[in-house]
Amino acid sequence: MTRVHLSRLPGDRVLVVEGGAGRDLALADLPAYVAGREADAPRWVWDDTARWCPPLLAAGVRVARCHDLRLSRRLLSRAPAVDHALLEGEDADLWDRLGPAATVSEPVLFSGHDALEHLRADVEDARQLAAIDASPEAARLRLLVAAESAGALAAAEMTHAGVPWSVDVHEALLTERLGPRPPRGARPRLLAECADDVRRLLGAPGLNPDSQPELLAALRRAGIEVTDTRASTLRAVDHPAVEPLLRYRSLAHLFSTNGWAWIDEWVHDGRFRPVYQPAGSATGRWSSNGGGALSFPVQVRSAAVADEGWVFVVADVAQLEPRVLAGMSGDRALARAARGADLYQGMVEAGAVATRQHAKLGLLGAMYGATSGESGRMVAELTRRYPQAFGLVEEAARAGEQGRVVRTLLGRGSPPLGGSWDESPDAPPADLDVLDRRRRSVGRFTRNFVVQGTGAEWALCWIADLRNRLWRLGDEGPVESRPHLVFFLHDEVVVHAPAGLADAVASEVTEAATTAGRLLFRELPIDFPLNVSVVRSYAEAGKPGT
DNA sequence: TAGAAAAGCGCC
DNA sequence: AGGGCGCTTTTCTA
Structure with missing residues (x-):
């Protein structure tokens, strides 16, 4: 696949490198250039999707795929399966220090970022590709990097389109x-x-x-x-x-x-435009640093109202993380319980546990590290029934307690937590109780990291595939005149769609979930059933408990 | 007085 | 002795 590298040059110019040959071009001419190349859908390689994408979208140009060097570098530099020496080289430290692009409400870019004029996308890309190729987990890392980059495109597009807001x-x-x-x-x-x-x-x-x-x-x-x-x-x-x-x-x-x-502050022209930070949390989940997109309460969701003649297709996954745990641990007994709409009920029907509530307590307890109370008792009981699944999170906890790094299914590594329990030189020596508490706390983090992080990977694959499906579904026109994603919340999506396409969108959402499951768990089929609602207001979406 | 920390709450 | 995140107000601190 063709890779086209875009780098910033001084004086509002852009360096375009393709197959080793470079040319430069005025920044103002970039949207037309990109639009002209979209017929062969190259992969655009750039430092930060949040920096390049908004002005393109403002000009009505949508790109099919990209490689986000900043996100990918952070991923690779923390991935245990990567030889980090391969990421060294010219300007490597600048790339390491590159923070997320400042939020831009208007498509004015690059201001005051002189350092960016030194960064060569083609040079960094070559390092990253070499690091991936040399890894024993190259295939998984390729998928992860592609999904992370596609997520960044989806995030930029969602901010551009906004949630219709009354x-x-x-x-x-x-x-x-x-x-x-x-x-x-x-x-x-x-x-x-x-x-x-x-x-x-x-x-x-x-x-x-x-x-x-x-x-x-x-x-x-x-x-x-x-x-x-x-x-x-x-x-x-x-x-x-x-x-x-x-x-x-x-x-x-x-x-x-x-x-x-x-x-x-956040609603303009009838649109709520939150700002997402893909991989903003250590586990790979997104965070949001504007508008509180990931925590706006149920109370105000009735104000999200679809445009006249349009609807929201709202979909969320039932029990994402327990299903992911079944898949990544290869626990066939738990996978069998996951066949159907309600994993917890499946455990009851298999005779593993007396009530749905017990099943839920046990699984959540295992993923969060509960040690006491009813939840702790259920963990012990269910460990005998599902040794592979429960063993996987238990091993992740032990790794964290011993200061080892853990990884998600696709290879994202947990952060080093540098010296958080090694006493710093000038700090007074903490007593054993404090150190032990800290160790256990790290263990609970790594225990949850493997499941939450792999869940985030499933969700990335889901929205990446859905984004492509929605684009193919629409007629000609810019992003916001076709069915498009407007909201994403860990295990839930909202698509804004013309009413006549609602059913088609609903089936694409479902098929994208199946695709995501296959991408992650090829060898072991795991069901990812969705709750799908077609509504005029977000508040009307059915949200069965998890 | 600016900025960090803490408390409390919201979402998953 | 239960994981992740952001936001707001109050309170503390440099």
Whole structure:
């Protein structure tokens, strides 16, 4: 496949290298050049998709595939199966220091990044390809790097398209729960009334309920013996002030996190445009550093409303991580339980466990490292029944406790956690209890890393394949006039689609999930059943429990 | 006084 | 003695 390397040159110019031959071109001419090359769909190789993609999308140009050098370098430099010496060379340290491109709301790029003018995409690409080729796990790493890069394209496209957002619906919801929008710095009426109730019922006239120390002192003066003010703690307390306090907390959170200020900042032209960071977390999951895309509460999802004549196709995977664990451990008994829509129920029907709740407790406990309580007991019990699956996470935990690196199925390595438990030179020697706690904590991290990270790889393959399928489904036109991804949340996608294509989109989403399963677990077929809804508002999507 | 840390909550 | 992340406010610290 043709690889075309794009590098930044001084003076708003771009160096284009293909097959060893280079030419340069004005930055302003890049969209037309890229559009002209898309017939043969080369792989565009660049430092950072978040830097090159937005101006192309703004010009109506969508690329089929790319290789994101920054993401791939970080992947390869942490991958245990890679000879890291092969990544050394000219400007290697610059590449290592390359952070994610700054968020760009307008397609103005490259400003103030002189260092970028030294980076040669073709040189770095050659190193990365050599490192992959030399690895005993070359095939898996190729898939991983391609999926990571495709994910970066999907992220840029989702930010470009945005989630259709009804400010009217959102504001009506806020007014109903909080009262009219208050002047800057003031609490909305219903929130203020709630605070008054708390003050009255605690007999604390001057109390600021946002202040934990003040609140804790007031609670204790009222005879409530608590050591923290968490909702879960307060719920166990029988006192008339608890209900309004919890209600205050909930309303205050809505007001400050997803209130009018959030709308002002994040919704423009009827679109909510969150900023994603592919592989933003150590496990390879995405994070989001703008708009709180990955944590906006169920409460406000009713404001996500499809355009007239369009719908949302919402799909999420049932029990992604337990299924991934079955696949990567090759545990056929657990894989059999995973045949069907409900893995936990499958375990009950196989006679492995008495109730669905027990199955869930045991599996989640194994993946998170529960050692006590009901969850801990179920882990011990189920380990006998599913020794391969439970053994895999157990071994990952032991590796972490011993300071070893673990890897996902496709080869992403856990971060070195440099010196986090080795005492630093000037720190006082920690006592054995502290060291032991720390060791176990690392073990819980590596235990979860292998499953969460492989789950993230499955999800990347899923959206990468889905992205291509959606493109083929559409008619001519830019991304946002065809069915397109608008939202991705670990194991859930939202596609914005013309109503007439809803059924076709739903089946593509399902087929993409099957493709992802085959890519990761060829030899062992694992089912990845989806809950799919076709809705006008995101809030209407059915979300059966996991 | 700016920035980090902590607490609490939201999502998976 | 249960993994990952971001966001907001308050509180602490350099």
